[in-house]
Amino acid sequence: MAVDKLMSLKDAVSKFIQDGDTIYYGGFQIMVPMALTHEIIRQRKRDLITVESSTDVGGLDILVGAGCVKEIHSAWIMNWYVKAPYAIRRAFQTKVTKRYDVSNFAATSALIAGFLGVPFLPVRGNIGTDMLKLNPMDLAMVKDPFTGENIVAVRAWRADVAIIHAQVADRLGNVMSWGTRGVTDEFGAMGAKRGVIVTAEEIVEPEVIRADPDRTVVPYFKTLAVVHCPFGAHPSACRGYYGLDIRFSQYQGKYERSAELLPKFLDEWVYGCEDQNAYIKKYISKFGQEGLDRLKPVLGFKPKYQVDYGYHDPAVWKGVPQYTDEHIKA
Amino acid sequence: MHAANYKLTELMVVRCAKEILDNEVVFAGVGLPLVVVSFAMATHAPNMILFTEGGSIRATAPPGLAITVDDPALFCNGDATFGMLSTMAALQRGEVDVAFIGGAQIDKYGNINSTGVGDWNKPESFTYFAGSGGANDMATSGKRVLAIMPQDPKKFVEKVDYLTTPGYLDGPGARERCGMIGGGPSVVVSTMGVYRFDEKTCEMYLAEYYPGQSVEKVKANCSFELKIAPDVKETEAPTEEEITVLRNIDPTGFYLG
Helix, strand or coil: CCCCCCCHHHHHHHHHHCCCCEEECCCCCCCCCCCHHHHHCCCCCCEEEEEEEECCHHHHHHHHCCCCEEEEEEECCCCCCCCCHHEEEEECCCCCCCCECCCHHHHHHHHHHHHHCEEEEEEECCCHHHHHHCCCCCCEEEEEECCCCEEEEEEECCCEEEEEEEEEEEEEEEECCCCCCCCCCHHHHHHHCEEEEEEEEEEEEEEHHHHHHHHECCCCHHHHEEEEECCCCCCCCCCCEECCCCHHHHHHHHHCCCCCHHHHHHHHHHCCCCCCCHHHHHHHHHHHHHHHHHHCHHHHHHHCCCCCCCCCCHHHHHHCCCCCCCCCCC | EEEECCCCCHHHHHHHCCCCCCCEEEEEECCHHHHHHHHHHHHHCCEEEEEEECCCEECCCCCCCCCCCCHHHHHHCCCCCHHHHHHHHHHCCCCCCEEEECCCCEECCCCCCCCCCCCCCCHHHHHHHECCCCHHHHHHHCCCCEEEEECCCCCEEECCCCCCCCCCCCCCCHHHHCCCCCEEEEEECCCCCEEEECCCCCCCCEEECCCCCHHHHHHHHHCCCEEEEEEEEEECCCEHHHHHHHHHHHHCCCEEE
């Protein structure tokens, strides 16, 4: 029996994320799970380990700055709009958070290895670099068993729980996304041991997703919780819903810059908001509805070919004799 | 006709774009490479094929300015949007002609650091930047590497603090010994000039300096002992038309200031 997994942001995080968990942190430069990031900070989760390919807009930076993360395995972490991940820089310097570096494709391959359920995968990159020298936890030189040549292997990354943002989900936990999809979300989410927490711009009936299953990136059986969460990726973009809020990323970045300033941002925008609705209300109260309206995307990029997933009914063969040469018409 | 007024960043973009040939598969990293490829597609390389880390594969310029490598603009009317797996896999298969990257530091062998400065083993001294992103994968396996970087003595260094992205490592033969399938750095374009690499020594040398610059000025902004091409020359200034096309790509000056 399918279970209704629709719940509040608060319940999703309190029920399914525990201190010390390894978290797949979804998205890339877009589709960053910001509402979930804020909720994890609000609930003061501790000692998390994150795995991801690359991540922007300072989501992971504020998660680290709020003291939630002890270890990061990643290729690239940024608030690109202030050109640095300041909180992570401080956490690394003060040895609060350990950083394990790999290349983007090594990270993707680590997640794919987790997705495949195998212990490691070979990758062409990382050889000859300091990543290989300084990150023996994730990277190792191995011999190709068939040719004997050296190649770098990357350890499989399997999270306990994946957190992702998507455009659409249903209450059962089917997740639909399009465009870049999640870049690596399919692999990071499917490889998660306990499952996936998803925030979605819209909740639709399961029939809607089942009518277009090619766009399903996470099927319901992997999903732990579904949260209806408009603007859940803000200030990163969500394809078809809103664009990147550069000005807000820069604003947030100003606070990421120092250990003294960051708590002020967190007090105002995270601890000071009960949930994502409160955060968006605050946004409108500070920057006006026009601030939100400015994020509206240029639309009109719809598929021009209407697909039909039609099937064939084998009942038509009932009573039809085997084809023999006699059937061939002269 | 040469443009009367242009910024050095604009000249850098225009000059850099000329390193891209028509029909090439170009894998563009975040930042200036995204505006360079749009310019190349709008001018001399209309048949260029653009790959990004976000997983877009497209034969046409994006309808709007892309800010990120997974920018929705890169996916509107793209040819395929399979995600990072598909574009990065093409690198590993050896199908990418140009790996087009930036970075924080570069040394004379074209090794690039985008991880941070200081001593990794003394974390208190280490200033973190960002990490490899896709640059390492691109520079390992792309047929040739095109790098774009502002000229600064802190960026053009004798030895990178952290080797994130391989150039020629410690010199001739090193890439081959590692089994890298890509050919390594071919050109570096900065805000002052253009560098190439000696085929024998694998060392970077100055091939061109921009109008208003000079060999001496470039040397003063480079921390390693810079070799100079015997036929070093002044880069041609951009034309009015080139600057007009470029400013239409980035009308608000997001990249170009």
